Amino acid sequence: xxxxxxxxxxIEKTEKTDGNEPLFVRSMDVASAAVVVQVCxxxxxxxxxxxxxxxxxxxxNFLIAAALVAFQSGRPYVSASVLALVxxxxxxxxxxxVPIALHYATAGGNSKTPFDWTAFxxxxxxxxxxxxxxxxxxxxxxxxxxxxQSTYLFFVLVPDLTPTVGVFWYFFTEVFDHFRLFxxxxxxxxxxxxxxxxxxxxxxxxxxxxxxxxILIAVFKPYPxxxxxxxxxxxxxxxxxxxxxxxxxxxxxxxxAVFAVLAPVMWKxxxxxGSANANFYFAITLAYCTAQIFLLTDLLYAExxxxxxxxxxxxxxxxxxxxxxxxxx
Amino acid sequence: MAEETKALKxxxxxxxxxxxxxxxxxxxxxxxxxxxxxxxxxxxxxWNTTKxxxxxxxxxxxxxxxxxxxxxxxxxxxxxxxxxxxxxVTTVAEVLYGDLQDLQVHEKLKLDFVVDNVPIPxxxxxxxxxxxxxxxxxxxxxxxDWGRPGELYFGAQRVTxxxxxxxxxxxxxxxxxxxxxxxxxxxxxxxxxxxxxxxxETGWELATMTVREQQRRVWDSAALAPRHRVxxxxxxxxxTQCDAQPSRLTALLKxxxxxxxxxxxxTLQSENLFxxxxxxxxxxxxxxxxxxxxxxxxxxxxxxxxxxxxxxxSTAPVFHLLVYYSPRPLTIVDEEGDAVPGNAFAVxxxxxxxxxxxxxxxxxxxxxxxxxxxxxxxxxxxxxPPRSSKGSAPLAGWELNRxxxxxxxxSALRAATTLRALDKLLGEIQNIVIGEQIAGRIEAxxxxxxQAFQLMKDEQFWPAVALAKKAAELADEAFFDPSLxxxxxxxxxxxxxxYIPLFLPVGVPVVLSLRAVVTxxxxxxxxxx
Numbered sequence: 001x002x003x004x005x006x007x008x009x010x011i012e013k014t015e016k017t018d019g020n021e022p023l024f025v026r027s028m029d030v031a032s033a034a035v036v037v038q039v040c041x042x043x044x045x046x047x048x049x050x051x052x053x054x055x056x057x058x059x060x061n062f063l064i065a066a067a068l069v070a071f072q073s074g075r076p077y078v079s080a081s082v083l084a085l086v087x088x089x090x091x092x093x094x095x096x097x098v099p100i101a102l103h104y105a106t107a108g109g110n111s112k113t114p115f116d117w118t119a120f121x122x123x124x125x126x127x128x129x130x131x132x133x134x135x136x137x138x139x140x141x142x143x144x145x146x147x148x149q150s151t152y153l154f155f156v157l158v159p160d161l162t163p164t165v166g167v168f169w170y171f172f173t174e175v176f177d178h179f180r181l182f183x184x185x186x187x188x189x190x191x192x193x194x195x196x197x198x199x200x201x202x203x204x205x206x207x208x209x210x211x212x213x214x215i216l217i218a219v220f221k222p223y224p225x226x227x228x229x230x231x232x233x234x235x236x237x238x239x240x241x242x243x244x245x246x247x248x249x250x251x252x253x254x255x256x257a258v259f260a261v262l263a264p265v266m267w268k269x270x271x272x273x274g275s276a277n278a279n280f281y282f283a284i285t286l287a288y289c290t291a292q293i294f295l296l297t298d299l300l301y302a303e304x305x306x307x308x309x310x311x312x313x314x315x316x317x318x319x320x321x322x323x324x325x326x327x328x329x
Numbered sequence: 330m331a332e333e334t335k336a337l338k339x340x341x342x343x344x345x346x347x348x349x350x351x352x353x354x355x356x357x358x359x360x361x362x363x364x365x366x367x368x369x370x371x372x373x374x375x376w377n378t379t380k381x382x383x384x385x386x387x388x389x390x391x392x393x394x395x396x397x398x399x400x401x402x403x404x405x406x407x408x409x410x411x412x413x414x415x416x417x418v419t420t421v422a423e424v425l426y427g428d429l430q431d432l433q434v435h436e437k438l439k440l441d442f443v444v445d446n447v448p449i450p451x452x453x454x455x456x457x458x459x460x461x462x463x464x465x466x467x468x469x470x471x472x473x474d475w476g477r478p479g480e481l482y483f484g485a486q487r488v489t490x491x492x493x494x495x496x497x498x499x500x501x502x503x504x505x506x507x508x509x510x511x512x513x514x515x516x517x518x519x520x521x522x523x524x525x526x527x528x529x530e531t532g533w534e535l536a537t538m539t540v541r542e543q544q545r546r547v548w549d550s551a552a553l554a555p556r557h558r559v560x561x562x563x564x565x566x567x568x569t570q571c572d573a574q575p576s577r578l579t580a581l582l583k584x585x586x587x588x589x590x591x592x593x594x595x596t597l598q599s600e601n602l603f604x605x606x607x608x609x610x611x612x613x614x615x616x617x618x619x620x621x622x623x624x625x626x627x628x629x630x631x632x633x634x635x636x637x638x639x640x641x642x643s644t645a646p647v648f649h650l651l652v653y654y655s656p657r658p659l660t661i662v663d664e665e666g667d668a669v670p671g672n673a674f675a676v677x678x679x680x681x682x683x684x685x686x687x688x689x690x691x692x693x694x695x696x697x698x699x700x701x702x703x704x705x706x707x708x709x710x711x712x713x714p715p716r717s718s719k720g721s722a723p724l725a726g727w728e729l730n731r732x733x734x735x736x737x738x739x740s741a742l743r744a745a746t747t748l749r750a751l752d753k754l755l756g757e758i759q760n761i762v763i764g765e766q767i768a769g770r771i772e773a774x775x776x777x778x779x780q781a782f783q784l785m786k787d788e789q790f791w792p793a794v795a796l797a798k799k800a801a802e803l804a805d806e807a808f809f810d811p812s813l814x815x816x817x818x819x820x821x822x823x824x825x826x827x828y829i830p831l832f833l834p835v836g837v838p839v840v841l842s843l844r845a846v847v848t849x850x851x852x853x854x855x856x857x858x
Binding site: 176178179181182183185186189193196197198200201203 | 355356358359360362363366367370371374375378379815816819827831
């Protein structure tokens, strides 16, 4: 069962407050957010599907939510430890350590306080030591390092190409052996290369960074599933004050709905009936990934635009907003 | 309204400037981090993971080996019983040595002759002791012990018997003819060398070639490989009538194969074909009252039988020996109409056909025919000079010597040529993958060949034969290895097709932001100074 969560968002006070109400977070939004988030999680069709399939993503989601609660309620080392457990299970949630460490270094995204390097390093140190301790326990219990082959090396080397909702399997079925290692590196690097630029851009909003990294992980993991998408979809209601600036919500929502209907159909046609082929299934999966990326860029855009409006008021005439300097592909 | 917007526009630069200036360093850092990872990490990664793996090869040694001259040390031992004068034998030896020095084989092959006199107690001794070098043994037999026609007798062992006469010149000439034409067959060695070096016959040589030489070239058209496969195919057109199971045949051929082992390894396989018949080219001959197969129809038999032959994945040359159990008596006749002895024929580099008319006959007869076919196919036959005779044996010792010298020349030249060709090929085509295994084989081949050359210099003939064989095998294995071709036909435009969809969409924003980062950096430096 998920725990109740509460969000606290700092509001920047500026000179111009009249007419800028839509920019601010309302207290009733904060109170209802908890209920809305719970409802979104429990009634998400992808979540229900994961439950029916009896996957282990429920444990991953629980630990990620626990880490989120811990870091929002001011327990830095608890959240680092919980995140270390999640990272031990699946490799990629380790990038979520960056927003957590940033949160403690900037005291919750406050731009006035200087960057606290000791807090940053100590939270990362706790994360690494808990992960190392858990690994040591596994080595002692199993007696050898052979488990690495079936866990981390499985993620990294992608030996199994069973079709998933991700982008890895289709590419690696057709890549030449000579280039396989190169493209494996490129694909794995794809997740980690965006972390530093995003962290530099969103250093004042660690919660938004956390959310965006959740989407990034769900899209670019080697073996993703729809269960990975449930957490970030459930977290969308907390950005009520950004809804004004999200541009592609209709497109993303429709694509996700179409994916939810067509993906099982295409799968059945391909695998069970044999009358379609892999391209059908991959096409709809690709549309799903594109919808998630649209969501990600929308959130980022909305956050940056919101910042501009917080300092210049809601009716800034010049067209700011999309910063062309962000080199994110 | 217009004044308000104008006022706003005037106020805008000041506030925007501060905001942008505060945010800009972080923007630049973000772009710079991205660019740094892509260029500093990505480019070496791309280079290292997609380059063609080429192990290092000993180029100088490979080229050097193909330019060396083969020197075969030949030891001639003249044995004489007490009845013959020692000084006389010494004269013969000197004359012989002088004549042999004028012998020119080829610029690539030199024969180093050493003549040795060995006293023996009696002319009946047929064995002079084995040695590591190539020993050609001659026993001078006095008139009293010579009980056969002619003046030369090529024994079944290693020894050749020479009839003694007073004339030293005549005896020396006899021994020289025996060596050059039969026991060592220098002409054959010369042909082998020229074939291995791919030197063609000139028009003059072709016109003046004797029939015997032409035949020799036909039978020696293929190099003597380190191993051969012998496939015995027993063809039963009517199994109800004749169901002989010649299971002993492989056992009967095995001693022959074992004796040949130092020179070439024969692998024997056998297969039965039931209800398979020869193409109907036989005709009824009224004179012989039997079915006959004309000699000129024999080529028409071979091709249709090809489809019954199995293929095995191996680079060893194959001899297909077919044995046909004829339901009715069938004889092969030559152009004159005479029955061919053994009722069998051989096809160069392919194999042969033997016809068995009597199903229940003894296997040893058939084994003799098959061994004869193999001898012809391996080039063991020889034309004897006039007034000489030969002992009958499946494989005489001196024949094995001759085959060994031919094998040494073949293997050494073939290995050297293959290594040079390999070196040239790998140097010219940059796309060929040289794995560690290939490099290991090439090294081993080069080592073995160098050692073989050294052993030849040290007069260690038989170890040199074995090493040259090994070098030839390794060089062939390296040359024909399929792993060389892994990236050979990978066209360049396919490589671009692989890289562009990945790099272009990522690269364009990176290049643009690189420009922005660089201008920002220089502007900041300018502002500082």
